Amino acid sequence: MVNIGDVARAAGVSRSTASYALSGKRAISEEVRQRVEDAVRDLGYTPNAGARALATSQTRVIGLLAQFLPDEFAPAMLQYIMGVSNTARELGYDTLLVSDEDHERALTRITRSRMVDGVVLLNVAENDDRLPILRAGTHPAVLVGVPADCTGVDVFDLDFEEAGRLMVDHLHRLGHREIILISPPEHVVERGGAYVWRLRNAAVEHARLRGITFHAVSGPARQPEIGREVAALLDAHPDATGLLLNNEAAVAALPTVLHERGLRSPANLSVLGRYSDEFARTFSLPFSFVESAPDRLGRMAVRQLVRRIENPSAAQEPHVIRFISPEIVDRGSTAAPHRGPVR
Amino acid sequence: MVNIGDVARAAGVSRSTASYALSGKRAISEEVRQRVEDAVRDLGYTPNAGARALATSQTRVIGLLAQFLPDEFAPAMLQYIMGVSNTARELGYDTLLVSDEDHERALTRITRSRMVDGVVLLNVAENDDRLPILRAGTHPAVLVGVPADCTGVDVFDLDFEEAGRLMVDHLHRLGHREIILISPPEHVVERGGAYVWRLRNAAVEHARLRGITFHAVSGPARQPEIGREVAALLDAHPDATGLLLNNEAAVAALPTVLHERGLRSPANLSVLGRYSDEFARTFSLPFSFVESAPDRLGRMAVRQLVRRIENPSAAQEPHVIRFISPEIVDRGSTAAPHRGPVR
DNA sequence: GAGAATAGTCGAACCGATTCGACAAGTGGG
DNA sequence: CCCACTTGTCGAATCGGTTCGACTATTCTC
Known part of the structure; x- marks a missing residue:
């Protein structure tokens, strides 16, 4: 050589x-x-990358910690990964993908061995066990997802609370007075998936203020269970005219459920989801939705990480928590509710 | 430190x-x-990883080259990536994910700078520009997908020709005599996606031998175009009783298309796809299919790669081309065709 | 025209591991 | 009792870069 x-x-x-x-x-x-x-x-x-790393203490590699949780919706993950990886490359960095089951050990390994200059954590839980490790070390870290304690790390996420309010308001303005919200499974919350209750609580509170009858339920993230659950919910609340979905599996199942019961959106039911544009396109989902912008979040995360890595003075800057504002992509699946029951 | x-x-x-x-x-x-x-x-x-790499010329990192092509079906990619990454970790390796647009330069970079001990290439084209670079270097490489020239690399893939025959035979045995096959877009073939014509040609030939009327068409990989295309095809061939799908987007669109026309499978149409179990579960696809086993392929690829990396004598062994045998997962969407037209 | 600054180059040290050869002490065989 | 061998340890070289300090030759300033 x-x-x-x-x-x-x-x-x-x-x-x-x-x-x-x-x-x-x-x-x-x-x-x-x-x-x-x-x-x-x-x-x-x-x-030689190893020699250079040894001499400069810089590897020009960032670590990407992505857990593939069995009950979280997998296809969304790819978009975060793409956003991170592509942005990293544009900025001259390679991406070390860590899908280790034992994230804590993996994190210790890649940082202490100096394989990476910094890390991006996806799927951050409210009390994430990876954070203490991060704080004990000296590597810059950026999170996608909001933990309870944000000290020492930069945090990016969709503003799920605002998303909850936005969704409720959107239907409220159209005249809906009874709404169902389907969230991911309860154990996602237990594991610390704060985005679930952030959106839900904000939506519930907002609905209360508006005097809306609101049914907040969680559903499985797996087919075909979620399909049955959605069907059962529609039966249980025949007067509900609006359906909010913070559960991607439920979204994927919905077209079939509607077809099977001869329902049409928005004629019989106004539907508003929360997922990514890419997801919507791939599966031709005919529903309006709040864009969750995983690629954009990945991009922002990496940009900030690289700033911290390369700019010694940036290391002193206070850490940021930045929420991106939810926006509704209108696909025409919401409208004023019919007067009187149509189902 | x-x-x-x-x-x-x-x-x-x-x-x-x-x-x-x-x-x-x-x-x-x-x-x-x-x-x-x-x-x-x-x-x-x-x-320190850099120091160790310098001293031993081993990094315990494998490179994973995954291109995200705009018209290839993205969700499938994640499963390959997971299969590779998880298996690598089990064997003590980390995974450097390369999603660079310019794969050739990226490949040169990570191999010549000795960032990796070997590479896995996904989405291999028939005349893949990355292969000459690989052959010029000394790093072991394993491909998922079959190029025209396999010298110097190990190759793993589903046996798409056997899959084509298997699918045709399956329907033939049930009594079907007119069948439609929907393949990915033609430009996937032009770009070198050999799996498309491998399956198609084998199916066409096999159908000819069996005296089956066979309509082999390619359809877009995007919604909603593919949905319209599928609908049009069913109209154009009203006597076709079997539908084979080598196009994941078409599979995703099919439930809606069937619902809209009031068709049921297998009563009105026998459907047989080719995709992964994970894909089927996520979207609750009610069709029988040939399992494409991306996780298994990723696993096999990494196993072989690590063998080559770690076993100096394995470097001398002849390179392998290993096809995994297609197997049908029966979801009950195929049956004997109705006598006479039902549509 | 002297002194200072600048441009251009080199040698040597250093980053943090691994590994070879040397060596001392202990063990066993004949 | 001597020699060969094994066991356990150490010093030094090495991997391939980067960077500091030193040096020479040139240019600038007053």
């Missing part, structure tokens, strides 16, 4: 000169710089 | 002794080994 010594010899200079010629950290005559670059090209030189 | 020198000092031995105590590559007295291990624990020592 060709190393910088070979390049230096071919260019007739010392190793240090070759290094400076490539990094530009000291003045080098144009002529020498050219010779070095020619040598690099001729020999096909690429710096 | 604590290094092996600190450990050695704490244990009262030399650095080399500490190293040997931890690696076990030379005999070390039980007592010293214990002291070293205590020191490691007390100080929280984790070897």
